Amino acid sequence: MATTIPGYDYDAAAPSPVSAEELQQLRENVLFGPDDEVALKQAGDVLSDQVEDVLDVWYDFVGSHRHLLHPFTGADGEPHDDYLARVRTRFGQWIRDTCERPYDARWLAYQEEIALRHTPARKNRTDAVESTSYVPLRHVITLIYPITATIRPFLEKSGLPAETVEAMHEAWRKSVILQVALWSRPYAAQLW
Amino acid sequence: MATTIPGYDYDAAAPSPVSAEELQQLRENVLFGPDDEVALKQAGDVLSDQVEDVLDVWYDFVGSHRHLLHPFTGADGEPHDDYLARVRTRFGQWIRDTCERPYDARWLAYQEEIALRHTPARKNRTDAVESTSYVPLRHVITLIYPITATIRPFLEKSGLPAETVEAMHEAWRKSVILQVALWSRPYAAQLW
Ligand code: HEM
Numbered sequence: 321m322a323t324t325i326p327g328y329d330y331d332a333a334a335p336s337p338v339s340a341e342e343l344q345q346l347r348e349n350v351l352f353g354p355d356d357e358v359a360l361k362q363a364g365d366v367l368s369d370q371v372e373d374v375l376d377v378w379y380d381f382v383g384s385h386r387h388l389l390h391p392f393t394g395a396d397g398e399p400h401d402d403y404l405a406r407v408r409t410r411f412g413q414w415i416r417d418t419c420e421r422p423y424d425a426r427w428l429a430y431q432e433e434i435a436l437r438h439t440p441a442r443k444n445r446t447d448a449v450e451s452t453s454y455v456p457l458r459h460v461i462t463l464i465y466p467i468t469a470t471i472r473p474f475l476e477k478s479g480l481p482a483e484t485v486e487a488m489h490e491a492w493r494k495s496v497i498l499q500v501a502l503w504s505r506p507y508a509a510q511l512w
Numbered sequence: 513m514a515t516t517i518p519g520y521d522y523d524a525a526a527p528s529p530v531s532a533e534e535l536q537q538l539r540e541n542v543l544f545g546p547d548d549e550v551a552l553k554q555a556g557d558v559l560s561d562q563v564e565d566v567l568d569v570w571y572d573f574v575g576s577h578r579h580l581l582h583p584f585t586g587a588d589g590e591p592h593d594d595y596l597a598r599v600r601t602r603f604g605q606w607i608r609d610t611c612e613r614p615y616d617a618r619w620l621a622y623q624e625e626i627a628l629r630h631t632p633a634r635k636n637r638t639d640a641v642e643s644t645s646y647v648p649l650r651h652v653i654t655l656i657y658p659i660t661a662t663i664r665p666f667l668e669k670s671g672l673p674a675e676t677v678e679a680m681h682e683a684w685r686k687s688v689i690l691q692v693a694l695w696s697r698p699y700a701a702q703l704w
């Protein structure tokens with residue numbers, strides 16, 4: 321499946337400048353441990369056939385806020401539908417990757433690629449579009465809230481016991497916060 | 513009480529470069545509404561006589577990780593106890609402010625001051641210490657997790673109904689994420 325998503329270059333991304341030791345520290349900061357890996361795998365099973373529904377919720381949220389839609393607008397100031405659609409398929413794959421991939425050097429490499437794609441270094445290139453030059457960091461950080469809060473009902477649909485839903489949800493929160501911290505690297509440069 | 517905390521200059525901070533409109537957008541991103549203001553006020557009542565216990569948990573967490581303690585070390589590389597102690601009293605006040613203050617222009621001004629105090633622009637000055645020149649942004653972002661997860665038991669101690677605890681906790685999460693987004697401004701400069 322991975323190879324059929326335009327612009328999704330998981331295996332081709334250049335090595336991340338973030339070291340394994342730095343990643344380890346961030347894992348400790350968010351208390352990410354083996355139980356969370358198990359819980360994320362479970363979340364992956366639960367979410368795999370709900371990915372489009374999750375994306376509907378998130379795209380509705382983005383679409384209902386001018387300031388969030390802005391980085392998806394074209395040269396004419398209107399939402400760029402192809403751009404939105406292409407990013408959406410990669411976003412769906414990201415949900416799967418977050419749950420299923422080992423957080424190793426390859427994963428770290430693609431995290432850096434995602435980071436760069438939100439900044440002037442790499443935004444718009446993957447989809448050969450004309451749009452704004454970067455996604456403001458403040459919006460990336462604040463989207464932690466909706467991206468973590470709105471996943472809960474989808475986890476609950478599994479019908480799994482409340483403690484399992486809770487464990488999956490906490491693991492998801494930890495992972496999203498960890499990833500946003502990784503994505504802030506090219507924004508903060510030497511202060512990262 | 514405010515005036516007795518060394519270095520706590522809530523009413524003196526220069527106006528923030530962040531506009532009211534930008535703040536409003538960030539509030540929307542984290543879904544922060546009037547119900548959250550009510551819930552935070554309630555959280556303030558619940559937390560006000562537990563502040564030292566909350567700080568014990570957070571300081572234990574920081575103290576048990578070399579990389580988190582590092583920005584609190586002195587020129588000799590050892591933890592700077594006075595620095596830790598002085599910041600701790602302001603951190604306690606921050607818990608109160610997060611719950612009790614209106615999120616207005618004055619609050620925004622002190623948010624910018626807190627942000628700058630984590631960066632080379634202002635770190636160490638307030639307490640006249642020699643220490644590292646900045647707090648790495650990646651640690652600030654990832655600390656969202658423990659700062660939001662560990663507050664729950666303290667909210668539960670209130671004995672209030674589960675929905676009220678939940679509402680206070682969600683409001684706390686939203687506010688911490690919002691504030692970290694504000695604090696990222698001097699790190700990201702024009703990409704903020
Ligand atoms: C926690 C918050 C966020 C998450 C989890 C997230 C996730 C992602 C993912 C997975 C991709 C695709 C990466 C790839 O190419 O494989 C992406 C791309 C993109 N995101 Fe985000 N994002 C976040 C915040 C935002 C915000 C707030 C905006 C806009 C205001 C935004 C706008 C974009 C755009 C425009 C792209 C395409 C970049 C390009 O040209 O390649 N993102 N995001």
Ligand code: HEM
Pocket residue numbers: 519520579580581582583584599602603606626629630634635636637638639647648651652653655656659688692
């Ligand atoms: C969500 C995460 C964080 C929160 C809520 C937070 C909160 C605060 C607050 C309220 C203050 C006092 C502001 C004032 O002077 O009134 C402060 C200062 C400080 N914080 Fe943080 N902080 C966070 C992350 C971190 C991290 C990860 C570190 C270290 C690794 C850190 C190190 C410091 C230091 C060294 C100061 C003193 C700065 C100075 O010299 O004035 N903070 N923080």
